[in-house]
Amino acid sequence: MTTQRPSSNPARRSEASRRAILTAAFELVGEVGYAKLSIEGIAARAGVGKQTIYRWWPSKGTVLLDAFLMLSGGQDGEAALPDTGDLEADLKTVLRATVAELNDPRYDEPMRALATEIAHDPELAAAYSERLDGPMRELKKERLRAAQRAGQLALDLDLDVAVEMVWGPLLNRWLQRGGPLTPGYADSVVETALNGLRPRG
Amino acid sequence: MTTQRPSSNPARRSEASRRAILTAAFELVGEVGYAKLSIEGIAARAGVGKQTIYRWWPSKGTVLLDAFLMLSGGQDGEAALPDTGDLEADLKTVLRATVAELNDPRYDEPMRALATEIAHDPELAAAYSERLDGPMRELKKERLRAAQRAGQLALDLDLDVAVEMVWGPLLNRWLQRGGPLTPGYADSVVETALNGLRPRG
Numbered sequence: 001m002t003t004q005r006p007s008s009n010p011a012r013r014s015e016a017s018r019r020a021i022l023t024a025a026f027e028l029v030g031e032v033g034y035a036k037l038s039i040e041g042i043a044a045r046a047g048v049g050k051q052t053i054y055r056w057w058p059s060k061g062t063v064l065l066d067a068f069l070m071l072s073g074g075q076d077g078e079a080a081l082p083d084t085g086d087l088e089a090d091l092k093t094v095l096r097a098t099v100a101e102l103n104d105p106r107y108d109e110p111m112r113a114l115a116t117e118i119a120h121d122p123e124l125a126a127a128y129s130e131r132l133d134g135p136m137r138e139l140k141k142e143r144l145r146a147a148q149r150a151g152q153l154a155l156d157l158d159l160d161v162a163v164e165m166v167w168g169p170l171l172n173r174w175l176q177r178g179g180p181l182t183p184g185y186a187d188s189v190v191e192t193a194l195n196g197l198r199p200r201g
Numbered sequence: 202m203t204t205q206r207p208s209s210n211p212a213r214r215s216e217a218s219r220r221a222i223l224t225a226a227f228e229l230v231g232e233v234g235y236a237k238l239s240i241e242g243i244a245a246r247a248g249v250g251k252q253t254i255y256r257w258w259p260s261k262g263t264v265l266l267d268a269f270l271m272l273s274g275g276q277d278g279e280a281a282l283p284d285t286g287d288l289e290a291d292l293k294t295v296l297r298a299t300v301a302e303l304n305d306p307r308y309d310e311p312m313r314a315l316a317t318e319i320a321h322d323p324e325l326a327a328a329y330s331e332r333l334d335g336p337m338r339e340l341k342k343e344r345l346r347a348a349q350r351a352g353q354l355a356l357d358l359d360l361d362v363a364v365e366m367v368w369g370p371l372l373n374r375w376l377q378r379g380g381p382l383t384p385g386y387a388d389s390v391v392e393t394a395l396n397g398l399r400p401r402g
Contacts, residue, residue, distance in 0.1 A: 033321070035236075115377065118376075118377055119313050119316065119377065119378070122378065125378035126378075128377075129378070133377070133379065151400070152399065152400075153398050153399060154399065154401070157393070158389050161370070161389045161390060162393065162398050164379070165393050165394060168365075168369045168370035168372075169366055169369035169370070169373075170369075171369075171373050171377075172368075172369035172372050173365055173369070175316075176316065176334070176372075177319060177327075177330070178334065178365070179361065188359050188362045189362060192362050193366060193394075193397065194399050195355070195397045196394065196397020196401075197345075197355060197358060197366065197397075198355065198397070199354065199356075200355070
């Protein structure tokens with residue numbers, strides 16, 4: 001019977017509901033797919049009324065986006081790409097982790113759902129870009145800038161293009177099921193992006 | 202009253218129906234989106250009975266795939282990437298054409314529909330890979346092999362990775378709406394893929 005008791009603290013109760021809703025949305029989309037995901041279903045799984053969800057989110061797409069934000073811990077701004085000084089090794093570490101995540105059945109379907117909704121919904125794409133992809137892209141560019149300062153990358157790179165050169169092939173192969181996603185593929189993408197297709201003299 | 206009259210020639214009548222169905226599917230998905238595309242709707246637009254469609258195709262996804270095959274002329278095997286001897290210029294030509302196509306409202310929605318269905322449907326993805334993406338990828342690799350023979354590309358490239366290095370970033374940016382698709386972006390992707398991110402001595 002202290003103020004620590006969750007049910008007596010509206011802010012904490014609210015945060016607990018929010019987490020329950022986002023967890024439910026993430027689990028459900030993995031089980032039933034995006035087409036059959038519904039606000040009613042999320043509410044039932046989370047043990048809240050559906051008005052609670054509608055009060056905070058305009059659509060199931062935005063709920064899913066927030067679920068990813070919660071999982072990625074992307075809102076606290078503390079994440080950063082590894083920097084051991086060896087860019088090639090660091091990028092391989094990151095891309096191998098991405099491969100493992102994309103191959104994890106818990107993540108595969110929810111991430112496909114988000115990616116394909118973004119493809120069809122410009123508003124959700126804008127929210128994704130602003131809140132999840134944009135901050136992630138900034139971390140990637142920050143790592144590339146450090147490599148430029150260390151003389152490991154060309155100084156005249158367009159860093160947005162460079163980011164898509166390293167991460168685009170992986171995401172594209174995954175989403176379009178263009179081939180197996182293996183650690184070896186991740187390594188090969190990193191090496192090919194760094195060295196380029198032309199012979200090096 | 203000759204054997205040339207369409208209605209008296211079952212094979213020709215059949216081919217005319219097939220083209221009408223594929224054209225209707227392509228137009229309709231652009232107008233109503235994939236979710237609302239139906240076999241009934243395609244049949245009505247094409248002026249055929251829906252049993253005619255079910256006789257030839259198991260699902261709306263496979264109809265759409267055949268519509269793309271018809272449009273790309275991909276079944277006659279005559280297409281090839283340009284080869285002027287200047288790989289960089291040729292790839293820019295090809296990627297600029299892809300940018301123009303992706304920015305064309307007639308193609309944007311049908312291509313998004315196909316891409317996102319592939320993301321969710323492994324069977325359709327396999328058919329796409331075998332019948333459309335596979336042959337296209339072979340043409341791309343053939344052009345890269347010619348460049349290798351001309352000493353313009355490294356001989357130890359993994360050509361599948363090389364293909365995704367050139368085309369993946371463009372497709373990924375388009376599908377995920379990660380930024381504007383411009384001719385300048387196409388050029389930058391080609392230059393960055395060829396030169397790589399590392400400084401060239």
